[in-house]
Amino acid sequence: MLSRATSRLAVRSFAKKAAPKKAAAASSASDLAHAPPIKLFGVHARYANATYSAASASKSLPKVEAELLAIKATAEKDAAFSSFLSDPTVAPAAKEAQINTLFGSKMSDITVNLMSALAGNARLGETTKVVDCFSELMKASRGEVDAVITSAAPLSKAVADQVTAALKGKVGDKKVVLSMVVDPNIMGGLQVQIGDEFVDLSTASRIDAVSRAINGPALSEL
The missing domain is CATH 1.10.520.20 (N-terminal domain of the delta subunit of the F1F0-ATP synthase)
Structure with a gap:
């Protein structure tokens, strides 16, 4: 007890x-x-x-x-x-x-x-x-850090290994516990969640950024 x-x-x-x-x-x-x-x-x-x-x-x-x-x-x-x-x-x-x-x-x-x-x-x-x-x-306690890689389609082993190596370089001596998620909605590119940090390199996010720029105050005032 x-x-x-x-x-x-x-x-x-x-x-x-x-x-x-x-x-x-x-x-x-x-x-x-x-x-x-x-x-x-x-x-x-x-x-x-x-x-x-x-x-x-x-x-x-x-x-x-x-x-x-x-x-x-x-x-x-x-x-x-x-x-x-x-x-x-x-x-x-x-x-x-x-x-x-x-x-x-x-x-x-x-x-x-x-x-x-x-x-x-x-x-x-x-x-x-x-x-x-x-x-x-x-x-x-085991020195592990979670990482979630989201892609529009399953990654090839070669690409997955490259991403894993890059993540290991970022977390130092910690062990990366990697999870792969497929989400067609991101269209292309990658989204990376490692610990509390989130990096959005998806095509959808870039399209959204362009959309915001086109519809932003600078153009809407013309």
Whole structure:
């Protein structure tokens, strides 16, 4: 189960009693050693941060990651499960009991505790967002950065390799996790999303720029 120090971070935010001051001081070094690799903020991040710290302390990060990704995949494919997660008519206590029955004997204590906490706090409908935050922490811990290449048609291996090499040169020692997306609406060229940076080199964007120039104030005033 999650430690009391971890609970204070969010996963067991409904816990009533704080840890004794001496215990908190004694655990501070351990908390620092198992802190998330990057700082994420917001409600979903608080659950993810706390879960990461607990999983790190119990040396179960890969297992918890696999379990949470499996839960997310099920939520995205199984309409009944997705409906259960988001159903506001079921009382939090009842959902928490159902979560413990559903996952209690199948998944790690860390994962079950997170899902129980989300249920108890009426946030099960936000499970996938919490999992996304946890995935972001795991990628940061592995030195990975996401990159999405959008093209109007599938890229040849040679072109894909050139783009990948260019991206690797941009991110330094980090590992590029590349995804390819085909979108005929961009007409031609490429759109590149790497981390928080977006570069639009598509034909559609160039046509839009020309259109704006033609219809801009300078010409409309003639």
